Amino acid sequence: MDTLESLIITRRLRVPIDDPADATAGWGEVAARQLDAALLSVGFTCSPALLERLARLPGEIVVDLGVRVLAAVRELVGDHVQHNAYFIDFPKNVPDTLEFWVGLLSEALLDPVAAARVQPATLNLLTLPGYGRYQHSYADLMAAHAELIPLAGDRVTVLELGGSLESEARQLYFSLAGSEVPLSAEDLEALRTLAAFCAEEPERIPVRENRSIVNEVRLAAGRPLLVDTVTDVLRLACGCSGGDVTLAEPTRFRSFRRAERRALLQALDTVATPAKLGDVARHREQWKRLGERLHPHEYPHLPQAAQVFEVARGARDAPSFDSRVEAALSEGRTDDAVKLLENAPGALLRRLDHLLRTGPDESAVLDAAERAAAGASGRVLLSLREHLQNRLTTEAGRVFANRHGRAWAAPDTRSPLEETVLSRALSILDEEITRRLPDPGxxxxxxxxxxxALPLSGKAVAPGLGMLPRGSVSAVDGELLRFFVHWRQVERRTDYDLSALMLDASYGNPEQISWTNYGNGFATYSGDLTDASDGASEFIDVRLADATHPIVIPQVNIYAGEPFDEAAEAFFGYMTRDAAQEGRPFEPRTVRMKSDLRGSGRVALPLVFLRGDDGGWRVKWLHLYLKGHPGFNRVEGNRVTASLLVRSIVERDYLxxxxxxxxxxxxxxxxxxxxxxxxxxxxxxxxxxxxxxxxxxxxxxxx
Structure with missing residues (x-):
């Protein structure tokens, strides 16, 4: 129950409250005020309705609930850990980079034991005594900093009164399960938790990954499965085995009970029509492994299910729909490809740009697109709308990002589309999207x-505080900008490096702040930590009024050790403050955004800060990861790639x-x-x- 409660608090900022049985009210108002005061210290407050409801509860219940609420929001904002800094007075009294290294080397040479290990020919500055580890306790840091001066501009997030835990869980479950866009890995896990708790299901589950998680509950309960393609069954088998329902990573299938095997094969038999067998080849190897677990030969009365595994083994030919379309296009038979694609409206619209560039009759292609629009999903319509509106202008380059946020950029070599063609295509989409929208009153x-930006996919966005979809823009309030990273290793020594790349308006004249350059005229680095067995935090302070570069790109580089998704904990965020405020390096009520780091890349690019023509600063969300190198990633080594990627995102016109x-x-x-x-x-x-x-x-x- 605590997990469900925490999900609702952190995802919806609502506090679910059930009516206690046989409870006598008493000192609830006092406890509610104490909770509100504690919440204000981390940038949250209770709504009037929530305070009034808490005041009518017994004080003991309010205290127990308050402990859970406070723990949930502290983790949401990143205040559940102690954020120490390498330099105790940061952002004051941070030495010049060269001065710092010379000081460390001098101390090492004055120490006979350390001096014996310092050999000029093999000197590794990162191994000098005192480098990379805290030289003071968290209590020492607290004592060295004045208390934060509260200002009206500090973040205060309101927690609303929720209904019962059951009703709030149901609303969140229906929202996630019925989502029209793919969910992040964290949301899929939340959906799995909710599905096991909620008895009801939404009438419509459009995203197949969501459907597979609902099917896990149905399979365990012996209920009919929601499948209409063979791949639906494969996703379900992966989910039941603790694998990846997106099918991006191979799954090691577990042994299934006889009842489970029978249910999976029966579902497969109902959907394995000749037209759908073509989907098998896309995941051939996983089907082979699944066949070894399901034993289809034991069920001769399910012949169509057996055909799926015959296709996987190559014993039966089943050309896929995509291969037939590709064959037509490669042979220059665009008209035939369009006729095939009209049977799959979403696929036709996803290929519309290519069809318009290769087809001899643009009008016929647009006619087909107009007919297909009514049968495609709203997400496809909006994604195509965003794509086509960017074809009206010349982009700096094309940017590609996979479901893990791994990104790369390339020059745009596509031939342009006629403005009249684009105008009609956009008109078709606008009319269909408008038709589907509800009356807002x-x-x-x-x-x-x-x-x-409209959330057309949630895969690359890890949930957190203040998170917005890729391409979103919002104002930055405050005179001081401070971004931070915190991580904690599991086994191996792990060294993450918070860095910042600064560029001019033409994405040139680079300057950087990192462990190799502690400061410049407007930015300061908190110091490098190279081990995080007990957790480590790094900060970069930027005085916005003094910034000489209008583009600031924070990044987190994995120098050594565990990847983001293998570390015990890894998150990034940023704070804003006024110049008059003091406080510790980390002050939760000044945090504007915080989210976990994950993904398979070795360099994280969460967002970019931009100064506008009016002098004001904005932040644009990136949610990108660079592949990077296996080790020793530094901001100096990825400047060109990061600049090109960021420019592609900044100049793209998001819907x-x-x-x-x-x-x-x-x-x-x-x-x-x-x-x-x-x-x-x-x-x-x-x-x-x-x-x-x-x-x-x-x-x-x-x-």
């Missing part, structure tokens, strides 16, 4: 949310909330309900208002 939109808000306004009526879209829900909304915030923005994507 009275529409209220917070201006701050207009530049948030934003503004687009859907304009369509909704045109469709609005005098219906007696209200729709609100914003970063936070105000307290004065009418009862029954439909609210969309970053946590539920995916629900805006039409079916």
């Amino acid at each position: 009275e529409l209220i939109v917070d201006p701050d949310v207009l530049d948030v 934003r909330v503004r687009y859907l808000a304009d369509l909704l306004r045109a469709k609005g009526s005098a219906a007696g309900h209200t729709t609100y879209i914003g970063l936070e829900a105000p307290a004065d909304l009418p009862e029954g208002a439909r609210v969309y915030t970053p946590a539920t923005l995916h629900e805006l994507i039409p079916a």
